[in-house]
Amino acid sequence: MKLIGNSWDYVLFSVIVMVVAIVVGRVLRFVMGRFVKGASRKLKVDPTKYNFLKNAVEFIIYIIATIVIFNAIPPLRDYGTAIFAGAGVLAAIVGFASQSAFSNIVSGIFIVIFKPFSVGDRVRVGQQYQGDVEDITLRHTIIKDFENRRIVIPNSVMNNETIINSTLTEEKVCMFIELGISFSSDADRAMNLMRDEALRHPSCEDNRTAEEKSIDHPQVEVRLIGFTESAQQLRAYVWAKDPSTGFNMKCDLNKSIKQRFDSEGIEIAYPxxxxYLRENFSPQLLNAHGTSSPS
Incomplete structure (x- = not known):
């Protein structure tokens, strides 16, 4: 069906379509700008890193407006068909080549919306990487590990991995102090020594509820959790205010408890x-293994 009758109609229609496209593009840029600024404040990242996304949306609006104009004006329709057919092939090639990048962008948007972690959180990604989240972009997440190295992980990987976030709701953490003592050592005495050393440490936190305090529940629990081939395995549950403090406290307690065990006669287990050597052996058995019998 012929939508437009003469050349002035063509011009007027084109102007109207482009004006509508400009208005829609500006409105979308404003809305996305508000969203990006809010997300950037929460994630503590530079909002200018997301400007390319707003530009891309506005560019798509202009492309759609151009397609509408070429399709509505008969003299331009044939040229438009050839142009957009070639552009379609090019877009397919570019789209196929950028699948990974687009996946990372979508994953980055999901991270911004659902917030499984934020900048400054201490996380463990799978079983390989652990550190503090330093930056989050739409393409990748940067983690600073404990050796001050930067680990750059694509957002699509972050969305597919199991993430342990130590600071998602609260930073307080329970540290396991585990030591094995010999079977000849007094387990009750060793447990009391571990509890005493933990309570002496300045970073030990009291995480008991009011009810637990009223019934005099121990601030530091120590349990005999099992046996190995050569040890009684003890574990102390010691709370710290955050993972960094907890790690330092655990190192200090490993040292102080070992020194206390040595001074108190508690033996640390070792394999x-x-x-058993048989006193009576057969010379024929030795000969069978290539050893000559004594003359």
Whole structure:
């Protein structure tokens, strides 16, 4: 069906379409700008890193307006068909080549919306990477590990991995102090020594509820959690205000408890093997293994 009758109609129609496209593009840029600024404040990142997304949306609006104009004006329709056919092939090639990048962008948007972690959080990604989130962009997440190295992980990987966030709701953490003592050592005495050393540490936090305090529940619990081939395995549950403090406290307690055990006669277990030697052996058995019998 012929939508437009003469050349002035063509011009007027084109101007109207372009004006509408400009208005819609500006409105979308404003709305997205508000969203990006809010998300950037929460994530503590530079909002200018997301400007390309607003520009891309406005560019798509202009492309759609151009397609409408070429399709509505008969003299331009044939040229438009050839142009957009070639552009379609090019877009398909570019789209196929940028699948990974687009996946990272979508994953970055999901991270901004659902906030499984934020800048400054201490996270463990899978079983390989651990550190503090330093920056989040639409393409990748940067984690600073404990050796001050930067780990750049694509957002699509972050969305597919299991993430342990130590600071998502609260930073307080329970540290496990585990030591194995020999079977000849007094387990009750060793447990009391571990509890005493933990309570002496300045970073030990009291995480008991009011009810637990009223019934005199111990601030630091120590349990005999099992046995190995050569040890009684003890574990102390010690709370710290945050993961960094907890790690330092755990290192201090490993040292102080070892020194206390040494001074109190509690033996740290180590692998042992008992070997029995038979006094009566057969010379024929030795000869069978290539050893000559004594003359």
């Amino acid at each position: 042992q093997r008992v070997v």
